[in-house]
Amino acid sequence: MASASTGRGLLLAALLANISLLPVSAHADEKIFDELRFGASASIQGGHSHEDGVFPEVTVFFDPFGQDTATDWKQTLARPRLNLGTSIGTAGEATQIFGGLSWTVNFNEKVFAEAGFGGVWHNGNLDYAKDGPELGCRFMFHEYVGAGYRFDAHWNVMAQVAHSSHANLCDGPNSGMTRAGIQVGYKF
Numbered sequence: 001m002a003s004a005s006t007g008r009g010l011l012l013a014a015l016l017a018n019i020s021l022l023p024v025s026a027h028a029d030e031k032i033f034d035e036l037r038f039g040a041s042a043s044i045q046g047g048h049s050h051e052d053g054v055f056p057e058v059t060v061f062f063d064p065f066g067q068d069t070a071t072d073w074k075q076t077l078a079r080p081r082l083n084l085g086t087s088i089g090t091a092g093e094a095t096q097i098f099g100g101l102s103w104t105v106n107f108n109e110k111v112f113a114e115a116g117f118g119g120v121w122h123n124g125n126l127d128y129a130k131d132g133p134e135l136g137c138r139f140m141f142h143e144y145v146g147a148g149y150r151f152d153a154h155w156n157v158m159a160q161v162a163h164s165s166h167a168n169l170c171d172g173p174n175s176g177m178t179r180a181g182i183q184v185g186y187k188f
Contacts, residue, residue: 031188034063034081041087041162041181049133049175053091057183059083061102077103083116087162087179093132094124094177096164098142110150117143120164126172133175140166140176148185156185 037059043051065079080101089095100118107113120142127134146160160183165176 032062033060033188034068035061035185035187037061037085037158037183037185039181039183041160041179043093043178044161044180045133045175045178048131051089051091051093051132051177051179053089053093055087055089055093055179055181057085057087057181059085059183067104073105076105083118089123094122094135096120096122096142096177098164100142112148112150112156114146114148114158114160115144117141122164122177124177128173133177134173135166135177136172136174137166137170140164140170146183154187156187158183158185 037057039057041055041057042053043049043055045051060083062082062084064082067076067079067081070076070079080103082099083102084099086098087096098118098120100116102114102116104112104114118141120140121138122135122140123138124135125132126136126138142162142164144160144162146158148156148158150156159180161178161180163176163178165174168174
């Protein structure tokens with residue numbers, strides 16, 4: 001029982017640490033948001049853990065460490081962007097609220113890849129569900145990978161796969177949630 005409480009505490013601390021890094025104010029010449037993405041995803045899990053419906057998503061990115069000004073891969077790695085978003089459950093499935101760090105690798109002016117890691121809160125089934133994943137605890141890890149294409153300096157599209165689970169740090173089942181989707185981004 002103590003390990004489950006410790007795991008939940010670590011997940012909550014990681015999520016709060018990520019959220020606490022968000023900028024609270026900006027000077028007149030600074031932008032608060034770096035990018036806004038919106039789109040939809042669907043469950044790619046099979047069998048009993050499959051989630052029905054489509055999941056509308058919105059994610060906002062912040063760049064307090066200046067990832068946009070990084071000149072090499074070391075600086076890019078040291079300057080992640082922050083993200084905060086939601087994946088809204090439909091058809092009675094879990095809604096997620098997530099936050100974390102994101103790293104972008106540019107292959108050229110148009111093509112990029114992205115990866116992110118952080119925490120998530122969800123309202124899904126914790127255990128013994130008739131349909132859908134059995135998730136074990138409310139706070140879990142959240143990670144994603146994606147590949148994208150920039151149309152111009154502002155608009156882009158990205159295909160991504162996101163996974164949330166508790167890495168067996170909580171008591172109970174750990175079916176996790178794995179969703180894939182498309183997002184359209186606008187960079188300010």
